Amino acid sequence: MIGQALNRVDGPLKVTGGATYAYEFRDGDQPLYGFVVGATIGRGRITGIDTTRVESSPGVHLVLTHQNAPAQGARDLSVPFEYWRAYPTLSSPDVHHHGEPVALVVAATFEQARTAANLVDVEYAAEQGSYDFAACQDQAYAPESLIFGIPADTAVGDVDAGLRTAEVQVDEWYTTPYEFSQPMEPPACLVVPDGDDLVVYTSCQIVDAARASIAATLELDPERVHVVTQYVGGGFGSKLRIHGETILAAMAARALQRPVKVALTRQQMFSSVSVRPTSSQRVRLGAERDGRLVAIAHEVTMHTNRHVEFIEPTATATRSLYAAPNRLTSTRLVPLDVLRGEDVRAPGEAPGLLVVESAVDELAHALGMDPVELRIRNEPTVDPERGVPYSDRHLVECLRDGADRFGWERRLPEPARRRDGRWLVGYGVAAAIRVHLQGPTKAAVRLGPDGIAVVESDMTDIGTGTYTILTQVAAEGLGLPPDRVRVELGRSEFPPSVGSGGSWGAGNSSTAVHHACTALREKLLAAASSDVRSPLHGLDTAGAVFSGGSVSIDGASEALGEIVTRNCPEGLEAEGETVLLTEEPNYGAYAIHTYGAHFAEVGVDADTAEIRLRRMLGVFSVGRVLNAKTARSQLIGGMIWGVSQALAEEGVVDMRSGGFVNRDLAQYLVPVHADIPEIDAVMLDGFDDKANVLGVKGLGELGICGAGAAVANAVFNATGVRVRDFPITIEKVLPGLPLTEV
Amino acid sequence: MRPFTYERATDVPGACAAASRPGATFISGGTNLLDLMKLEIERPSHLVDISRLPLADVDELQDGALRIGAQAANSDVAADPRVRTRYPVLSQALVAGASGQLRNKASVGGNLVQRTRCPYFYDTAAGCNKRDPGSGCSAIGGFNRIHAVLGASDSCIATNPSDMAVAMSVLDAQIELLDADRSVRRVDIADFHRLPGDTPHVETVLRPGEMITAVILPPPPPGRQLYRKVRDRASYEFALVSVAAIVATDRGTISSARVAFGGVAHKPWRSADAEAALTGRPATMATYRAAAETAMRDAVGQGQNDFKIDLARRTLCRTLVQAAQAS
Known part of the structure; x- marks a missing residue:
């Protein structure tokens, strides 16, 4: 059952509209609708808000501003993870970035709220903000440490000395732009007051974090906050925490004692949620003529909002990727008055590998060496910075298998040599590595007298397939057909999890469900073997087999439902859990990652420099696969985002206002169907016994890791033009193209 | 709202x-x-x-012209066999525009009066003379990668986003207008859209209450018709640069040529200079380059959109090569 390409169990509900998303719930009275008003300056102070025009606008019930918002809890830095911290909103007249909420207008209809929102007159005392990342590099500072206490900087050996002795060197600067998560479903919620309690239907990735953040902000007992997140239309990091929309709806619902809904518009999603920080990265590589690296240095500078520090761990993948005796990674932050950074899919690896794997391609070109071979020559035997063994590293297999399947041998090493009509055609390769993490997650499995197992966890399914994989894990764990398993997720009353994010959701929750099933099997066997009415009475349970809804020992068999009916008609339940990786010895003793190799073929129009993907393949090593279909979909989705990162995405800040200019999906470009002709993801058979009992590792982010670099390297192979300022767009390639000829 | x-x-x-x-x-x-x-x-x-007015028909007129009702859907016009056969440049331009869903919904008349996609026009917190006359142009000195390189003014550097209108420009289309007083007039497409000048909020010659009822395409000129749209992604993006061309050759000499650019100006940019530089000249790259130079002689970039000038030249040259090869 585990591993099969089972169709999504929630698929029929989703395609028929039967799956209820946060904004679509109806609970209690007719809801009111809130519309957020965003700041039109990037830095400064609100000196006055005139709401008289709003209050006389039809249907308006409430205008919340910093003048009448309730007191709120502050961000408590002793709470270890940002997503659980308070998110005070409208808590002061200070403006920390363009688009920050300055008011919420609540009205009887969405249209009335939106119309009235335009009538809020806000006066500002604007100050000169810092918006220009490139111009503020002199203000860079070193953060204390990264998430989980990982050091911000590392050094092994002597990089400068290594580079001096290296026969071939690469020393280049790269930049990556602001990028946005932009899920299909916007941040959206319905908050329903229920006595002193709040029921919060919200679109989030971590229910426990949402509950904690709402409670901390509104200074409530977390037990009074009930979060419901049954379905999520994509998160990609932007919903790891709740933002202003949920806090504002909750404040309004409490003030009015009415249900209040708030959703952001697409434009607001570019100004008041979060962004992947922009970066400047220097990569220095030194190698011997045979390709062996003697030095690797990856120095990263990224923006952070001045008031809320966020550090994307962009240099960390480099610490484990290739062998080299002399190594250095560093992390610096430039404080700006720009939207706050938060995690976006594959935080760290996505911008880091885009750059490092471009630099490795530059080195291969400088060496005159095949870039697949160069990577294989630098395969480490142990993690080169931590000195610990890898749990299950198959990067070389991914590279070899991918090269074989892709037809890599047809690549012409000399750039700009392959033509197909007006297209310059190039091939590119890049490696993928993504750290595997584990966090505390609980799940309960209850078997009813009807023989149906119900799995409960506050874990979320953000479109990734959690409902489906947990159905499979529970079905296998209890020997049930999948239609006898029901998975219930996304309620704060269920056992807590760390949700979906960091590629750890599947590993955490499937392991917890597996443990719960193991415990439940023990309970069932104990009940049956001690029950004189059971055909299994007195038998040795060591050889018990669970299959088809029954348990058998030496030819004797009984249906699970009957054991439950007789012994505990209210149902038999067991819990399973995982713990934080710092409490799990394997995570200290081994370097646990997933791996992959991307191969891309692009065409570049010889006249216009239009760049189009022609085909792409990824081969991945992810441990054991839980569901071949949902896993492949996730990997392909990540790869497409890599294409997007290389060729399309760029949030542009207006240096005068500090706001993002291209605030819709017609102007913030991502690939459309026509941009992705042929793409495939292949997963190697695997089982990482160091990761967890199921041998499963996360793969939600692996697909994007390095994918953009394969595309960028293919553009270089096609044209001979190396663009180090992402994304690679027409104007950056055009000057390097030869003059058009007949 | x-x-x-x-x-x-x-x-x-x-x-x-x-x-x-x-x-x-x-x-x-x-x-x-x-x-x-x-x-x-x-x-x-x-x-x-x-x-739902009865203005969606495509009819052949006695003089060989084609009359396209203003309420015809973009997708229907693109698929019309008469348009595909006799006016392929229009069909190509239409299918290059927007997305399938939008083309099904968008009308020909509406396409002619769609507004610019300048991001500052859509940002009500930013100054924009087109949206709010007298408030300034935030695109000048701002993010102006997609903006005009020809015919812009100190008041506005926005572009017209239509592909369809660029094709209609080389087809010498006429716009049929009905006024509230029931008078009918026809306006050449060249005169229908205005340059921004100091009144960028006035984009066409339409009067209040005046309705576009039809677009009339005269019988097509000889030669091969082509529409080439250049953009960052393969679909659902407005043109960075586009070229509509109709080229006829006779024994290696260009006997007639019509050329218009999209994405470079506040209106479809028909280039009489380029046409003059092509007509009667040999169908060679040297001729095309000379025409491209002429067409972009007065082009001025804003910094981020400087590349459009060279891109427009290159796109014109390649489109002319293809058109001349087959004509």
Whole structure:
């Protein structure tokens, strides 16, 4: 059952509209609708808000501003993870970035709220903000440490000395732009007051974090906050925490004692949620003529909002990727008055590998060496910075298998040599590595007298397939057909999890469900073997087999439902859990990652420099696969985002206002169907016994890791033009193209 | 979105009368207008829905021209066998525009009056002379990668986003207009859209209440027709640069040529200079380059859009090569 390409169990509900998303719930009275008003300056102070025009606008019930918002809890830095911290909103007249909420207008209809929102007159005392990342590099500072206490900087050996002795060197600067998560479903919620309690239907990735953040902000007992997140239309990091929309709806619902809904518009999603920080990265590589690296240095500078520090761990993948005796990674932050950074899919690896794997391609070109071979020559035997063994590293297999399947041998090493009509055609390769993490997650499995197992966890399914994989894990764990398993997720009353994010959701929750099933099997066997009415009475349970809804020992068999009916008609339940990786010895003793190799073929129009993907393949090593279909979909989705990162995405800040200019999906470009002709993801058979009992590792982010670099390297192979300022767009390639000829 | 009233027009003159009232405007597919209303960039108090008026037919006229009803869907016109055979440049331009869903909904008349996609036009917190006359142009000195390189002014550097209109430009289309007083006039497409000057909010010669009822395509000129659109992604993006060309050759010499650019100006940019530089000259790259130089002689970049000038030259040259090869 585990591993099969089972169709999504929630698929029929989703395609028929039967799956209820946060904004679509109806609970209690007719809801009111809130519309957020965003700041039109990037830095400064609100000196006055005139709401008289709003209050006389039809249907308006409430205008919340910093003048009448309730007191709120502050961000408590002793709470270890940002997503659980308070998110005070409208808590002061200070403006920390363009688009920050300055008011919420609540009205009887969405249209009335939106119309009235335009009538809020806000006066500002604007100050000169810092918006220009490139111009503020002199203000860079070193953060204390990264998430989980990982050091911000590392050094092994002597990089400068290594580079001096290296026969071939690469020393280049790269930049990556602001990028946005932009899920299909916007941040959206319905908050329903229920006595002193709040029921919060919200679109989030971590229910426990949402509950904690709402409670901390509104200074409530977390037990009074009930979060419901049954379905999520994509998160990609932007919903790891709740933002202003949920806090504002909750404040309004409490003030009015009415249900209040708030959703952001697409434009607001570019100004008041979060962004992947922009970066400047220097990569220095030194190698011997045979390709062996003697030095690797990856120095990263990224923006952070001045008031809320966020550090994307962009240099960390480099610490484990290739062998080299002399190594250095560093992390610096430039404080700006720009939207706050938060995690976006594959935080760290996505911008880091885009750059490092471009630099490795530059080195291969400088060496005159095949870039697949160069990577294989630098395969480490142990993690080169931590000195610990890898749990299950198959990067070389991914590279070899991918090269074989892709037809890599047809690549012409000399750039700009392959033509197909007006297209310059190039091939590119890049490696993928993504750290595997584990966090505390609980799940309960209850078997009813009807023989149906119900799995409960506050874990979320953000479109990734959690409902489906947990159905499979529970079905296998209890020997049930999948239609006898029901998975219930996304309620704060269920056992807590760390949700979906960091590629750890599947590993955490499937392991917890597996443990719960193991415990439940023990309970069932104990009940049956001690029950004189059971055909299994007195038998040795060591050889018990669970299959088809029954348990058998030496030819004797009984249906699970009957054991439950007789012994505990209210149902038999067991819990399973995982713990934080710092409490799990394997995570200290081994370097646990997933791996992959991307191969891309692009065409570049010889006249216009239009760049189009022609085909792409990824081969991945992810441990054991839980569901071949949902896993492949996730990997392909990540790869497409890599294409997007290389060729399309760029949030542009207006240096005068500090706001993002291209605030819709017609102007913030991502690939459309026509941009992705042929793409495939292949997963190697695997089982990482160091990761967890199921041998499963996360793969939600692996697909994007390095994918953009394969595309960028293919553009270089096609044209001979190396663009180090992402994304690679027409104007950056055009000057390097030869003059058009007949 | 401001509250508004709505009526579905039942006859053409009545629709014009209704739309000439203050605050009233026509709506057809609504693919652009509704977005603008949500942002309160357009704030009509009354909508006159003309999408179901009997103006969607494509008819052949006695003089060999084709009359395209203004309410015909973009997708229907693109698929019309007469358009595909005799006016392929128009069919190509239409299918290069927007997305399948939008083309199904958008009308020919609406396409002609769609507003610019300058991001500052859509950002009500930014200055924009087109949206709010006298408030300045934030695109100048701002993010202006997609902006005009020809015919712009100190007041506005926005571009016209239409592909269809660029093709109509080389087809010498005429726009048929019906006024509220029931008078009919025809305007050459070259005269229909205006350059920004110091009144960028006035984009066409349409009068209040005047309705686009049809587009008339004269019999096609000889030669091969081509539309080439250049953009960052393969679909659903406005042109960075586009070229519509009709080229006829006779024993290696260009006997006639029509050329227009999209994405470079506040209106479809027909280049008489380029046409003069092509006509009577040998069909060679040297000729095309000379024509491209001429066409872009007065082009001025804003910094981020400088590349469009060279891109337009290159796109023209390649389009001419292809058109001349097959003509």
